[in-house]
Amino acid sequence: MTDKIALVPATHTTPPARFSHGVRKGNILQVAGQVGFLPAEEGKPPTPAGPTLREQTLQTLANVKAVLEEGGSGWDDAMMIRVYLTDTGHFAEMNEIYDQYFEEQGLTAPPAARTTVYVGLPAGLLVEIDVLAVLG
């Protein structure tokens, strides 16, 4: 029996329901849908890093990374990155931000697979990302 472990970075906002920001069981790690919320502040509601796609995408990626690292993992283990945008007009800009971010991460494994679709998100949020990782 392998333990299922909740991955809860200390700086993350409390989930709005009974779910974990991430879970790991054996070599499988799943990051829940992350959005561009800044680190939690006591007594303040979750607050996006800013109104722009750039601010929110970079904060979202940082939030995903924190969950991966909480599980002893990192971007090199990512198998699937699901990107949810609200507007097809954001695709080119998101790709630019995405590519620059991952270039800066200095990864050694090949990039993860990805699916990008356009959905509704809560008001003010422009991007949500979740990740499936397999540890080495």
Next chain:
Amino acid sequence: MTDKIALVPATHTTPPARFSHGVRKGNILQVAGQVGFLPAEEGKPPTPAGPTLREQTLQTLANVKAVLEEGGSGWDDAMMIRVYLTDTGHFAEMNEIYDQYFEEQGLTAPPAARTTVYVGLPAGLLVEIDVLAVLG
């Protein structure tokens, strides 16, 4: 070679295409997108449990659970729960139903990760849920 096994609860409606309500291979179990259809009745088309978000969410969760159990698993093994809603205005109510449901399940493992996005669904359906589980 590990066998891939179809998980088809006896009470489930027949899928509208060539897919399985769930599959298990080794310790990986995937539940297909479940909706709030009542148990199948011979000669009747699939029928939602009711028009409300509450009725449909609870039936959907019951349908997911039946597939997990058909595979010798359960909610404690769930790694990722994907919730598809049609209306951002349903988020708070769904969370309330979700939390109450899982509280009643008396789980011992930490809660699964989750992503909730807002999409289109067939007319009359307000919620769809699929689940990835890793058996212990």
Next chain:
Amino acid sequence: MTDKIALVPATHTTPPARFSHGVRKGNILQVAGQVGFLPAEEGKPPTPAGPTLREQTLQTLANVKAVLEEGGSGWDDAMMIRVYLTDTGHFAEMNEIYDQYFEEQGLTAPPAARTTVYVGLPAGLLVEIDVLAVLG
């Protein structure tokens, strides 16, 4: 340490960002969201197989299959097939195309699980599909 391998069929168009059409690590294989683009032609932008749901769905399934095969896998290993459509009115026709396609594949394992939701996609694209596979 298991290697993570990028799966890049020679005929596929270059991804629009730093992601892989597929990755495999150990017995887990993830295919990125595929659309109905024809095989790449030097100096030409990615071009859909045609404007119809049938043309795009069949090309998309062929593109997914190429990635699976690049990883030493195939449809029999598919656990979860995620189908993204843009219009609920396409559900019946997609199911017909899907069923006929898989009938012709002559699979021996039970069909994969599936979730179909309705989202926005880039202009001109009617369907996108990604797949999680577990090798035997």
